[in-house]
Amino acid sequence: xxxxxxxxxxxxxxxxxxxxxxxxxxxxxxxxxxxxxxxxxxxxxxxxxxxxxxxxxxxxxxxxxxxxxxxxxxxxxxxxxxxxxxxxxxxxxxxxxxxxxxxxxxxxxxxxxxxxxxxxxxxxxxxxxxxxxxxxxxxxxxxxxxxxxxxxxxxxxxxxxxxxxxxxxxxxxxxxxxxxxxxxxxxxxxxxxxxxxxxxxxxxxxxxxxxxxxxxxxxxxxxxxxxxxxxxxxxxxxxxxxxxxxxxxxxxxxxxxxxxxxxxxxxxxxxxxxxxxxxxxxxxxxxxxxxxxxxxxxxxxxxxxxxxxxxxxxxxxxxxxxxxxxxxxxxxxxxxxxxxxxxxxxxxxxxxxxxxxxxxxxxxxxxxxxxxxxxxxxxxxxxxxxxxxxxxxxxxxxxxxxxxxxxxxxxxxxxxxxxxxxxxxxxxxxxxx
Amino acid sequence: xxxxxxxxxxxxxxxxxxxxxxxxxxxxxxxxxxxxxxxxxxxxxxxxxxxxxxxxxxxxxxxxxxxxxxxxxxxxxxxxxxxxxxxxxxxxxxxxxxxxxxxxxxxxxxxxxxxxxxxxxxxxxxxxxxxxxxxxxxxxxxxxxxxxxxxxxxxxxxxxxxxxxxxxxxxxxxxxxxxxxxxxxxxxxxxxxxxxxxxxxxxxxxxxxxxxxxxxxxxxxxxxxxxxxxxxxxxxxxxxxxxxxxxxxxxxxxxxxxxxxxxxxxxxxxxxxxxxxxxxxxxxxxxxxxxxxxxxxxxxxxxxxxxxxxxxxxxxxxxx
Numbered sequence: 001x002x003x004x005x006x007x008x009x010x011x012x013x014x015x016x017x018x019x020x021x022x023x024x025x026x027x028x029x030x031x032x033x034x035x036x037x038x039x040x041x042x043x044x045x046x047x048x049x050x051x052x053x054x055x056x057x058x059x060x061x062x063x064x065x066x067x068x069x070x071x072x073x074x075x076x077x078x079x080x081x082x083x084x085x086x087x088x089x090x091x092x093x094x095x096x097x098x099x100x101x102x103x104x105x106x107x108x109x110x111x112x113x114x115x116x117x118x119x120x121x122x123x124x125x126x127x128x129x130x131x132x133x134x135x136x137x138x139x140x141x142x143x144x145x146x147x148x149x150x151x152x153x154x155x156x157x158x159x160x161x162x163x164x165x166x167x168x169x170x171x172x173x174x175x176x177x178x179x180x181x182x183x184x185x186x187x188x189x190x191x192x193x194x195x196x197x198x199x200x201x202x203x204x205x206x207x208x209x210x211x212x213x214x215x216x217x218x219x220x221x222x223x224x225x226x227x228x229x230x231x232x233x234x235x236x237x238x239x240x241x242x243x244x245x246x247x248x249x250x251x252x253x254x255x256x257x258x259x260x261x262x263x264x265x266x267x268x269x270x271x272x273x274x275x276x277x278x279x280x281x282x283x284x285x286x287x288x289x290x291x292x293x294x295x296x297x298x299x300x301x302x303x304x305x306x307x308x309x310x311x312x313x314x315x316x317x318x319x320x321x322x323x324x325x326x327x328x329x330x331x332x333x334x335x336x337x338x339x340x341x342x343x344x345x346x347x348x349x350x351x352x353x354x355x356x357x358x359x360x361x362x363x364x365x366x367x368x369x370x371x372x373x374x375x376x377x378x379x380x381x382x383x384x385x386x387x388x389x390x391x392x393x394x395x396x397x398x399x400x401x402x403x404x405x406x407x408x409x410x411x412x413x414x415x416x417x418x419x420x421x422x423x424x425x426x427x428x429x430x431x432x433x
Numbered sequence: 434x435x436x437x438x439x440x441x442x443x444x445x446x447x448x449x450x451x452x453x454x455x456x457x458x459x460x461x462x463x464x465x466x467x468x469x470x471x472x473x474x475x476x477x478x479x480x481x482x483x484x485x486x487x488x489x490x491x492x493x494x495x496x497x498x499x500x501x502x503x504x505x506x507x508x509x510x511x512x513x514x515x516x517x518x519x520x521x522x523x524x525x526x527x528x529x530x531x532x533x534x535x536x537x538x539x540x541x542x543x544x545x546x547x548x549x550x551x552x553x554x555x556x557x558x559x560x561x562x563x564x565x566x567x568x569x570x571x572x573x574x575x576x577x578x579x580x581x582x583x584x585x586x587x588x589x590x591x592x593x594x595x596x597x598x599x600x601x602x603x604x605x606x607x608x609x610x611x612x613x614x615x616x617x618x619x620x621x622x623x624x625x626x627x628x629x630x631x632x633x634x635x636x637x638x639x640x641x642x643x644x645x646x647x648x649x650x651x652x653x654x655x656x657x658x659x660x661x662x663x664x665x666x667x668x669x670x671x672x673x674x675x676x677x678x679x680x681x682x683x684x685x686x687x688x689x690x691x692x693x694x695x696x697x698x699x700x701x702x703x704x705x706x707x708x709x710x711x712x713x714x715x716x717x718x719x720x721x722x723x724x725x726x727x728x729x730x731x732x733x734x735x736x737x738x739x740x741x742x743x744x745x746x747x748x749x750x751x752x753x
Contacts, residue, residue, distance in 0.1 A: 078698050082716045089500050106719075110497035193606050202699075253587040253608050260697045261588060326501065397717030399699050406701070410611055429718075 037069040038333055041084075041094040043320065044074045049280055049354035056349070057341035064340070068333060081393075084325070088112055093327050095334040099143055101134035101319045102386050102396060108135075108142035109390035113323040114331050115140045121335075122343045123360035128319075130385060131359055135321040137390075143321035144338050145359035147350055150315045150380035151206060151304070153197070154267065154282055155274035158298045159186065163273075168300075172213075172241065172307035179249040182273040191271065192251070198266060198275040199250035201406035202257040205316040206276040206304075207246075208401065211238035212314040212384040213306050218401075219387045219426050226387060226430035228423030230404070231416060239415055241307065243408055254409040257402065268292040276304060278318070279355040279376040301372070303379035317383040319357075391430045400425045484732075490725035497719045505722065512726035522710070522727070529686060529707045532617070536688075537681040539625045541674070544632030549662070551637045563634065570630035578694040581623050585609045585695075610696070613703040620704070623691050628684070632677050639673040640666070672749050679742030683735050707731050 038061075046054055058070045073094070075083065081103060087093025099107065107113055118124045118141050131145030155168075160178070163185040169175035182196035199206070208218065216235025219226050229235060246252075252266075264281035266272055268291040275281075282299060285291045303312040322342070324334040340346075347358035351366045357377055358366070367377030386392050395401070404422035408415050491512055493505030516522050547566075551559050585592050587608045596604035610616040643666050651661050667674075689708040692700055700709055707727065715724025 085497070085500060085716070085719060088497075089503075091503075106497065110501060112497065112501055192602070251606060255608055255610055255701065256587060257697075257699075261586075266588060394718040397713070399701070402699065403701055 036067065037071045038096070038330060038337055039094040040070060040072045040096040040337065041075050041080065042072055042098050043080070044076055045280070045354075046098075047074045049283075049356075050346075050350045052353065053341065053346040053349045056346055057337065060340040060343075061337045064336060065333060068330075070337065084112075088325070088327060091327055092329075093325050095324065095328040095330050096322055096337055097325055098146060098320050098322055101131060101317075101321055103393050104134050104143045104321050104323065105137060105388055106390045106393035107323070108137040112326055113142040114326050114328065115142060116144065116324065116335060117141070121339050123347070123362060126360045126362045128357075128359055128361065130317045130383065131319050131321060133388065134319070134385070135323070143323035144342060146320040146322050146342060147347075147354075147359055148317060148319035148357040148380070149278040149280070150317060150357060150376045150383065151209075151276050151278055152301045152315070152375045152379040153274050153304050154264075154277045154285070154299060154301045156267075156272075156295070156298055157300045159273045168302040169305050171305050171309045172313070175305050176245065176249075179245070179273075183249055186273065187251075194271045194273075195251045195275075196249040196273045197245065198252045198263055198272040199246040200252040200256040200258055200263065201246070201254035201409045202402035203263075203276070204401040204405055205258075205318065207239075207242050207405050209304065209313045209315060209384065210242035210245075211235045213308075214238035214241065219423075219430060226389060226391075226427060228426030228430075230423045230426070231420040236416060236419060239408060239419060243412055243415060246409055247412065255406045262290075265290050268295060279357070279373055282372050283355055301375040303375055306382070312379055312382045314382045314384040315379045317380065317385055319359075387430065389430055391432060394432075395426055395429050398425070398429060400429070487725050487729055487732075490722055491729045493722045495720075495722040495725075500719070500721065508722070512723050513730075515723065516726055516730065525705050525707055525710050528705070532621070532688070532706060533682055533685045536621055536624045536628070536685045537678060539621065540628040540632055540681055540685075541678060543625065544629050544677070545636055547629065547633040548636035548640060551633070552640050566630035566633055569627065570634075572627075574627065574690045575694060577627060578623060578691045581619075582695045585619055610701070610704075616704060620692055620695065623695070624685060624688060627691075628681060632681070635677060636670065636673060639670050643669050672745055675745045676742060676749075679738050679745070682738045683742070686731065686735060686738075 042054065054072060058072070061070055062068075075098075077100070080097075084093065084097060084107075104113075121144050127145045128148055131148055132141075135141060135143035135145060159182065160168075163178075163181045165178045165181055169178050179196040183194070187194035187196065211218070211230070211234075214234050214237040216232055216238050217229045220229050221227070230239070252263075258277075262281075262284070263275050264277060264285040265287075267275050267277075267281075268285040268287075270292070282301060285299065286293050286296050304315065305311075306313045322338045324331050324338070328334055342359060344360075344363070347360060347363055348366060350356055351358045351363060351373060352370060355373060355376075357373075357380060364377065367373045400422050404418050407418045411418070490505065492507060492509060493499070494508045494511075495505040499505045547562070551562060554562070584590055587593070587606060592609075593604050593607050596607070609619050647665055648661055651665055656664070687708050688706060689712065692704055692706060692709060693712075696704055705713075708731070711724045711727040711731065713724075714720050714727060
């Protein structure tokens with residue numbers, strides 16, 4: 001009996017020691033490594049489209065600060081905010097993080113980002129105003145402009161030619177006529193899955209352009225409170241115009257979006273005449289593994305025309321900003337890395353290689369000179385942006401616009417009801433604490 | 434039923450000194466609990482502490498500013514009041530209950546049918562089917578749902594392609610999730626497909642308890658297969674059915690991964706279940722207090738079912 005109890009006690013003590021040493025060992029090493037390395041969270045886009053810029057930034061940073069390694073971790077758009085909030089809770093996270101520009105206000109308003117000094121960064125005098133506004137809050141800068149994206153219509157020049165479209169459309173009416181010609185030539189009963197313009201139902205970035213083109217807005221402010229405005233007469237005209245385009249000329253998934261599957265890849269498969277895409281989607285359609293490289297001399301782009309002659313349809317000014325979380329223990333080093341990454345040389349690399357709009361107007365010449373970039377830079381002359389309030393990110397997370405749009409495509413007669421319901425939800429979310 | 438308390442006294446060796454006898458009994462009672470301590474410590478740490486945090490969070494306002502400051506704001510039952518007065522919560526709760534009922538019912542039905550089939554097959558076919566069941570069971574849910582998602586894909590899915598080849602032209606470009614009934618049918622198929630192996634194999638093991646002579650005697654007396662199942666098999670298997678049903682209810686009530694992945698992390702309102710509602714409130718709108726309250730409501734709902742399950746387990750232990 002005594003022996004059995006003794007053996008049990010020894011076993012328990014051994015297990016306890018093993019457990020303690022296991023946790024102890026795993027905690028020791030990462031702490032030592034973190035003191036030396038700068039952790040940078042960038043989106044997978046950087047790895048795919050301008051890896052040379054990342055490498056150049058790392059090199060320049062290493063020469064400035066020889067003792068510090070740079071650890072770049074690539075994130076995905078779907079879950080990076082959840083991961084970031086988890087690090088906020090833990091008190092340790094990345095030193096530099098890339099945000100979509102519509103997401104920054106939520107975090108800068110909550111105090112998750114460290115304030116930055118504008119003059120520390122290159123070209124800060126000529127930054128794009130849209131990106132700078134997204135990255136600032138209450139007069140302070142919280143996230144440095146990284147790059148911008150504007151959308152234009154990317155199209156198959158050979159299909160347009162065969163359908164008898166001689167010039168790119170300059171008004172919405174001409175656009176609709178051109179789409180009808182494409183559907184007549186390539187679509188209909190011969191090819192029921194052909195889309196003259198591929199427009200997935202939840203592609204709100206492009207659909208809301210119609211609303212802004214007709215003078216509507218997503219939300220307005222009244223007496224300091226936000227009010228959803230998608231059911232105003234002007235917004236409804238825009239939604240109706242969009243609905244007609246999507247239902248008549250698109251055979252894309254009514255409940256799908258532009259990324260599942262990637263619309264550039266669907267375009268590359270050949271059964272699509274045009275689609276509304278970002279500058280980087282043009283080279284992506286020509287990707288040797290996923291796209292169709294043989295289309296390289298059969299693709300063009302033009303700004304989406306407005307229903308008003310002489311203007312373009314406002315394009316969503318997307319883009320990213322780089323911020324330094326308040327949990328970072330190396331804020332000065334983080335700012336140095338951002339400065340190294342967003343210098344003129346790297347901006348030039350991103351524009352020419354990656355097909356995005358650089359963060360400064362001083363490089364606008366590059367945009368105009370490159371045929372694959374010029375149409376998008378041209379389209380950026382007329383742009384719109386989401387309501388600048390910290391709660392906007394929650395509207396995006398709650399899928400209000402996406403659900404409304406796919407609902408309108410499925411039940412066109414219920415457009416007004418769906419818009420009213422969506423406006424009510426936007427009002428509720430934007431005004432919540 | 435044996436009286437356990439009577440047994441030790443009956444087998445005690447007769448002339449043992451009083452002090453030694455007391456130490457003997459004390460030692461036998463303490464050792465099991467000592468051995469349980471490591472397991473309880475792990476469970477307490479991994480499950481107990483988060484549960485405690487969940488409960489405390491549900492009574493606090495805990496948004497993004499509170500997350501950064503590591504300090505919540507006590508608001509008592511406000512989160513619960515907000516949930517229970519929200520019509521959307523009751524809709525989602527009702528849908529979750531209906532979904533659980535349908536999936537558990539189908540799982541038990543098909544699991545039982547497959548188990549009965551396995552009992553009648555020859556060795557080779559039985560091995561083949563059991564291997565198939567185990568392969569399904571061992572596949573990680575995320576991997577499985579991704580493949581299912583591709584099969585029902587709008588643009589490039591094999592299901593649409595097959596239907597188009599068979600002559601149903603309108604299905605060439607069919608979005609299975611536009612109509613919630615079709616969408617739920619697909620999701621139910623995925624859940625039931627993943628849940629059948631465990632149920633089928635467990636019931637098959639239970640069927641070995643049904644003695645062959647009893648079944649033979651019944652069939653000689655003129656009972657058909659259905660009556661044999663209802664009057665002989667079912668009563669013997671009842672404890673196992675109760676356990677499997679309870680477990681299935683607990684698991685299916687919490688289904689999250691399959692719906693999240695197949696709707697590309699942005700489920701439409703029609704596809705919200707309680708687990709998704711809780712996650713969206715917590716992580717998408719960063720209202721961790723509200724999300725915790727919803728999760729706690731789920732836990733309490735499941736406590737009822739858990740009670741049934743544990744009571745059945747204890748009953749089986751007593752029979753042995």
